[in-house]
Amino acid sequence: MTARNAQERLLDVKGLTVEIDGRRGPAVIVDGIDLHVGKGETLGVVGESGCGKSLTMLSLMRLLPNKIKVTKGTAEFDGRDLHKMSTRELRKVRGGDIGFVFQDPMTSLNPVMRIGDQLCEPLIYHRKMAKADARKRAVELLRLVGIPGPEERLEAYPHELSGGMRQRVMIAIGLACDPKLLIADEPTTALDVTIQAQIVDLVKDLRNKLGMSVVWITHDLALIAGLADRVVVLYAGTVVEDAPVDDLYANPSHPYTRGLLASIPTLSDAPTARLSSIGGTPPEPGRRPAGCPFAPRCPLAMDICRREVPKLEPISSGGSHRAACFAVNKALKAA
Amino acid sequence: MTLVQPNPAIIEEEPPVSLWRDAWHRLRRNKLAIFGLGVVVLLAFVAISGPYLTPYDFLSQDLAARNQAPSLAHLFGTDDLGRDVFSRVVYGTRTAFLVAVVVTAIALVIGTTLGAIAGFFGEPYDRIIMWLTDMAMSVPNLLLVVVINASLKNPIARWMEAQYMATLNPFYRETIWIDFFLVFGSMALISWPPYARLVRAQVLSIRTRPYITAAMALGLSNRIIMMRYVVPNALGPLIVSVSAGLGTAMVLESAFSFLGVGVNPPTPSWGNMISDGLRVWQHYPHLLAAPAFVLGLASVAFSFLGDGLNDALNPRGTK
Numbered sequence: 054m055t056a057r058n059a060q061e062r063l064l065d066v067k068g069l070t071v072e073i074d075g076r077r078g079p080a081v082i083v084d085g086i087d088l089h090v091g092k093g094e095t096l097g098v099v100g101e102s103g104c105g106k107s108l109t110m111l112s113l114m115r116l117l118p119n120k121i122k123v124t125k126g127t128a129e130f131d132g133r134d135l136h137k138m139s140t141r142e143l144r145k146v147r148g149g150d151i152g153f154v155f156q157d158p159m160t161s162l163n164p165v166m167r168i169g170d171q172l173c174e175p176l177i178y179h180r181k182m183a184k185a186d187a188r189k190r191a192v193e194l195l196r197l198v199g200i201p202g203p204e205e206r207l208e209a210y211p212h213e214l215s216g217g218m219r220q221r222v223m224i225a226i227g228l229a230c231d232p233k234l235l236i237a238d239e240p241t242t243a244l245d246v247t248i249q250a251q252i253v254d255l256v257k258d259l260r261n262k263l264g265m266s267v268v269w270i271t272h273d274l275a276l277i278a279g280l281a282d283r284v285v286v287l288y289a290g291t292v293v294e295d296a297p298v299d300d301l302y303a304n305p306s307h308p309y310t311r312g313l314l315a316s317i318p319t320l321s322d323a324p325t326a327r328l329s330s331i332g333g334t335p336p337e338p339g340r341r342p343a344g345c346p347f348a349p350r351c352p353l354a355m356d357i358c359r360r361e362v363p364k365l366e367p368i369s370s371g372g373s374h375r376a377a378c379f380a381v382n383k384a385l386k387a388a
Numbered sequence: 389m390t391l392v393q394p395n396p397a398i399i400e401e402e403p404p405v406s407l408w409r410d411a412w413h414r415l416r417r418n419k420l421a422i423f424g425l426g427v428v429v430l431l432a433f434v435a436i437s438g439p440y441l442t443p444y445d446f447l448s449q450d451l452a453a454r455n456q457a458p459s460l461a462h463l464f465g466t467d468d469l470g471r472d473v474f475s476r477v478v479y480g481t482r483t484a485f486l487v488a489v490v491v492t493a494i495a496l497v498i499g500t501t502l503g504a505i506a507g508f509f510g511e512p513y514d515r516i517i518m519w520l521t522d523m524a525m526s527v528p529n530l531l532l533v534v535v536i537n538a539s540l541k542n543p544i545a546r547w548m549e550a551q552y553m554a555t556l557n558p559f560y561r562e563t564i565w566i567d568f569f570l571v572f573g574s575m576a577l578i579s580w581p582p583y584a585r586l587v588r589a590q591v592l593s594i595r596t597r598p599y600i601t602a603a604m605a606l607g608l609s610n611r612i613i614m615m616r617y618v619v620p621n622a623l624g625p626l627i628v629s630v631s632a633g634l635g636t637a638m639v640l641e642s643a644f645s646f647l648g649v650g651v652n653p654p655t656p657s658w659g660n661m662i663s664d665g666l667r668v669w670q671h672y673p674h675l676l677a678a679p680a681f682v683l684g685l686a687s688v689a690f691s692f693l694g695d696g697l698n699d700a701l702n703p704r705g706t707k
């Protein structure tokens with residue numbers, strides 16, 4: 054491989070399809086997603102609740118719940134397909150090469166285990182550290198994520214910590230083995246705004262310091278503006294837009310992305326201005342319309358949108374900005 | 389860049405207390421539970437050190453002193469054979485604990501194993517095991533036990549006799565073991581289903597908790613996840629139901645002895661003492677009152693303790 058740069062892909066997901074075997078027959082939840090993350094790059098994954106963000110990430114680690122399965126696609130991490138690895142190899146990747154921070158800090162820590170023991174677990178398991186060394190490292194990690202009095206905190210149980218502290222502990226656990234990739238699944242939704250900002254700053258600092266790649270999942274576009282290098286917008290299990298973060302904000306193309314950005318209040322808005330939001334709700338898995346999944350809610354929808362599925366196509370000269378929308382492509386060709 | 393400094397205002401200050409110590413604190417505030425615990429500990433002590441506490445042997449008869457009312461010499465009086473009732477109640481405690489502990493242990497092992505298999509491995513095991521459980525629960529308990537005892541006791545006794553004749557091994561003469569074997573066995577047979585259901589439900593709900601997925605995302609092995617994540621989280625409700633189960637087993641044993649299918653005389657058991665006492669209670673009420681009181685005390689104590697543990701181990705439950 055060539056020298057280290059953002060083009061060198063650490064994670065490369067192609068055509069990932071996830072289906073649920075539900076009561077009303079099988080339904081597609083994630084529909085042929087393409088994603089890639091370069092070394093040292095931070096990817097923001099944005100989308101409404103229920104669009105399949107968590108399941109996409111869980112499927113990478115083969116952690117999907119019962120009855121939900123990957124049916125198509127590949128997911129290469131560091132050149133190896135995660136879906137074809139033996140369970141043994143996969144265990145080394147989980148927690149070792151890929152750290153995971155979960156959505157809900159209140160329920161993602163084992164309630165009957167001390168913080169210190171939970172932090173030491175991956176160190177002992179992956180790094181084969183002795184207990185005493187692992188505890189020293191655990192103290193370092195807690196200090197790294199900005200938890201005061203780390204020595205005492207090792208002895209605490211999760212219910213003795215506040216939500217923000219628990220989320221920091223989860224990040225510390227995710228970082229324990231110096232992962233090449235940190236996947237953070239809405240790590241701040243459960244927290245209040247000031248703590249959200251602290252956590253974002255924390256991950257930014259850690260990323261710059263440790264040089265790891267990050268996938269940051271959120272439904273809050275504003276939150277990742279200062280954090281992500283590139284953003285992928287998901288809608289109903291498909292990628293609708295993929296762009297470098299500045300391009301996305303300067304030139305949002307897909308009607309859904311524009312809707313998302315319009316629903317972020319800005320300082321220049323008059324205090325009385327009504328927040329715009331996208332009307333309607335996303336389709337349930339299994340009740341996806343034919344053609345463009347966004348068509349029922351789209352102000353620009355045309356006939357073709359209800360018949361054919363738009364492909365993700367480059368809309369900038371370099372090809373780094375892509376969108377899946379007939380209206381956008383038509384406008385480009387007309388131009 | 390420097391690391392973000394934590395904002396001291398957002399740190400909650402709480403004294404670090406462990407989950408179990410927390411539970412202990414809550415238990416201590418519950419007077420009934422402490423009463424239950426005290427009685428249970430006392431009875432356990434009596435059961436273990438029984439022979440050293442009793443003034444008389446539980447079998448020694450004193451026909452000159454039959455049916456005496458309670459006195460300093462005989463705290464609970466004497467029975468129709470002149471045996472000291474206090475000594476017999478003390479030995480009965482031993483029988484009650486032996487039966488309760490052994491039966492609960494067997495039922496717990498069967499129930500936990502089947503429940504964990506059903507919950508963890510799912511279909512087809514789940515369906516088969518739950519079917520077995522429902523079936524075991526739908527048979528009237530007393531009926532089952534009476535049938536087992538009535539139909540099995542004689543064949544086993546005959547088989548033991550034949551074995552003795554063939555081998556001359558004195559082990560086969562000890563018919564008391566048939567008793568215990570049948571009592572323990574049949575009681576365990578009707579006691580395991582609630583444990584199986586409880587453990588299955590626990591495993592099913594814990595398996596889908598986010599912290600299990602989080603543990604898997606750390607690459608931990610199934611064995612570690614089972615031992616350190618699933619089992620400890622399932623333990624609370626199990627401890628509660630074991631405490632209640634011990635009390636139930638004692639009452640059950642008394643009920644069986646009362647019906648004549650429990651531990652046979654002359655081994656003292658509260659149940660057979662109550663059964664004997666009931667025949668003469670109009671003349672000698674103490675013969676009924678002493679064992680009945682102790683049985684009631686034990687069963688109330690276990691249920692108070694169970695309730696107390698339930699509240700103590702559920703921080704989110706009622707205070």
Ligand SMILES: Nc1ncnc2c1ncn2[C@@H]1O[C@H](COP(=O)(O)OP(=O)(O)OP(=O)(O)O)[C@@H](O)[C@H]1O
Pocket residue numbers: 073082100101102103104105106107108109118156239272338
């Ligand atoms: N265990 C499950 N069983 C059945 N359906 C599920 C399960 N988990 C998720 N789903 C469905 O899959 C879809 C995608 O879920 P997912 O959790 O990936 O959404 P998400 O984008 O992470 O949303 P959120 O922002 O709320 O976390 C949803 O429509 C949800 O109803």
Ligand code: SF4
Pocket residue numbers: 307308309345346347348349351352353354355358363377378379380381
């Ligand atoms: S393809 Fe059509 S319906 Fe879909 S977003 Fe574009 S214009 Fe709207």
Ligand SMILES: [Mg+2]
Pocket residue numbers: 106107108156238239
């Ligand atoms: Mg999610």
